[in-house]
Every structure is written in C-alpha cells, then in structure tokens.
Amino acid sequence: MDRHPLESLPVETLAEGKFLRLAQRGPWEFVERVNTSGAVVIVAVTLDDKLVLVEQYRVPLARYVIELPAGLVGDIQGQEHEALVTAAERELLEETGFQAARFEELATGPTTAGLADEVVTFLLASGLERRHDGGGDEHEEIVVHEVPLAEITARLRDFEAAGKPVDTKIFTGLYFLAQRR
Amino acid sequence: MDRHPLESLPVETLAEGKFLRLAQRGPWEFVERVNTSGAVVIVAVTLDDKLVLVEQYRVPLARYVIELPAGLVGDIQGQEHEALVTAAERELLEETGFQAARFEELATGPTTAGLADEVVTFLLASGLERRHDGGGDEHEEIVVHEVPLAEITARLRDFEAAGKPVDTKIFTGLYFLAQRR
Numbered sequence: 001m002d003r004h005p006l007e008s009l010p011v012e013t014l015a016e017g018k019f020l021r022l023a024q025r026g027p028w029e030f031v032e033r034v035n036t037s038g039a040v041v042i043v044a045v046t047l048d049d050k051l052v053l054v055e056q057y058r059v060p061l062a063r064y065v066i067e068l069p070a071g072l073v074g075d076i077q078g079q080e081h082e083a084l085v086t087a088a089e090r091e092l093l094e095e096t097g098f099q100a101a102r103f104e105e106l107a108t109g110p111t112t113a114g115l116a117d118e119v120v121t122f123l124l125a126s127g128l129e130r131r132h133d134g135g136g137d138e139h140e141e142i143v144v145h146e147v148p149l150a151e152i153t154a155r156l157r158d159f160e161a162a163g164k165p166v167d168t169k170i171f172t173g174l175y176f177l178a179q180r181r
Numbered sequence: 182m183d184r185h186p187l188e189s190l191p192v193e194t195l196a197e198g199k200f201l202r203l204a205q206r207g208p209w210e211f212v213e214r215v216n217t218s219g220a221v222v223i224v225a226v227t228l229d230d231k232l233v234l235v236e237q238y239r240v241p242l243a244r245y246v247i248e249l250p251a252g253l254v255g256d257i258q259g260q261e262h263e264a265l266v267t268a269a270e271r272e273l274l275e276e277t278g279f280q281a282a283r284f285e286e287l288a289t290g291p292t293t294a295g296l297a298d299e300v301v302t303f304l305l306a307s308g309l310e311r312r313h314d315g316g317g318d319e320h321e322e323i324v325v326h327e328v329p330l331a332e333i334t335a336r337l338r339d340f341e342a343a344g345k346p347v348d349t350k351i352f353t354g355l356y357f358l359a360q361r362r
Binding site: 015019029065070116174 | 185187188196198199205211214239240241242248288291293295296297298300301320349350352359
C-alpha cells in the first residue's frame, strides 16, 4: 500500500469535546469520534416482512429523521472491546424492543470518507421477537415504525412529505435485502 | 411539526476551521460544513454497463478509499447558488473525465444524521461520453475505475482485500440502479 505524502504530517487537534474531535492534517479538516470502536446499522425485518425503522430528533439537522436502528460500538465504559453483534443486539433491543435470533454481517465501510473517520457495519437481523415497546435509553425518545417492504418506496416518500428526512442508509439496507431475496 | 425542547437552546461553536465547524447544542456535539449548500453523489453508468468509481486518499481514514464520484455544492466563490445538476456535471467531469447527457435526481437525505448536518443528493448520470482522463482538480489525485455491473460484488470485495475501504454509498447507488432495471 502506498504511503501518502500527507501521512508525514502530524494530526493537529483543533478542538475536542466529550464525543467528537475536530482535527486537521495538512490542509484537510475532519472529525473523529472519541471513545468508540465502530458503529452498527441494523437491517431488521419482522416475520411478516416489515422493515423496522426508527424516528428521532437529530440535533445536527434540527429535524425528526427516519433511520435504520443504529448505534456506536465500544462507547460504554467497561465494554470498550465489545463485539459488533453485542452492540447490534443492545441497540436493536433498546431502540425498537425487538430481539433478533440471528445477526449476519453485510458490509463494513466509511459513510462519508472526506468528512469523518466513521466506519459502519451493516448487519441483517432476523428471527425478530418483540420484548418491549423500544424507545431508546434514558436520553432518547425514539418512535418505532414497522413498514411493509412491499410499500417501502411510497412510505418513505410520505415521511419526506411530512418534513422528516430519510437517512440514505435505509436504501443501502434495502440493497442488501434485495440481494438476499 | 413538533418543536423539540433542545431547539430553545443556542448552538455554540466549539471551533471553526475553513471547512468545518464543531458545534454543540445542549449535550449534543456535531459537525457542520461551512460555506456549502449541499453535496452531490453521482451514480454514473457507461454505455457498456460499467459503474464509474473513483479512488482517492482520504485523510480522515488515512487510506485510499473507493467511492462514487461526489462533490460539494455551492462551495466555489461566486457560485454559491449553483444548481445541484451544475455541481454534479462539474464534479463528474473533473473527477472522471465523463460528460453526462442527462442527470436525474434519485433521493436526497442525511448520511449520518447524529454526527453531521450533511445532506446528499444522489443523481443518476446517463449518456456518458469521455472528454478526458479525469483525476480531479489541482489538489486531487483521483484514479478512475470502470467496473462492469455484472461483476460489481466481486470487484468491491477485491478492493477491500487490497486494503481499500468501500464507501457504503456505493451500495445505495446500486439500489437505485437495480430499481430502474
């Protein structure tokens, strides 16, 4: 693998918060997450072929956003080395109330490689059983939507028409689902 | 649309660079792009059914990354109000050397709604004609890959095996392509 000339330059920290660091290397500014080892995005389909989506207020956009269930890995003190599937199980259950019998890794990659060091792993969750109503941890207020896959395009359009942006990772999840059917 | 309680709190700037701002509202830290009005991601397919991908060094990951051609909108002085298609035409031509006869909007949404205010628009580019070899502007060193759609899964796996992460937006693009075929 070629080393890039910029790798000889130091990474400078412009600012560091509790969760994010704004950094610069040469002319390039970027953001890094602090104290996490990754992120999981969960493509969860119920036994009656509904895709499980979550709706929550997102400060960066100042809007309620429609997304796949997702969460950070290794961001809880004492669980820094947790497996991806452990984080996926916890986040899916916490956010949506669904417990999955099986998880399968679909793909891992950066989401926005020019902006951030964020790398996410998409996992397929199947064999879902509802344990509770979901809603997230004590800081979250998450609404769960179960959308029939047969109506997904129209239903996503409805969310947008209601002023709720649709995270484009939902379409990534739909690609992997289509591949498996 | 409900107003969220956090909207009564001010947005504080923790640090501001030339391109990015690290901000905080209440307990939530996030990053905003400075001086842009959006971003375009281009799903460009050649007349012989090859998907056009770009490879470039990405400082946030310190790796050469495989991505769809993409770029910011309205980030050039004097062109702050440019149309999405204008930016898409420029970025596709600059990065890949291909000029498209038609652009069609596929979807617009956030890529990582908990982290950043970034909203991208996916556009389908068709009727491609090669004008030059591409490579990007004077600050970029972009390698262009034309990958037959029939071999895409294997070829993306090859890139990863070679230590080059695959941006997950490529799969988003493949979803829209599959829908249209």
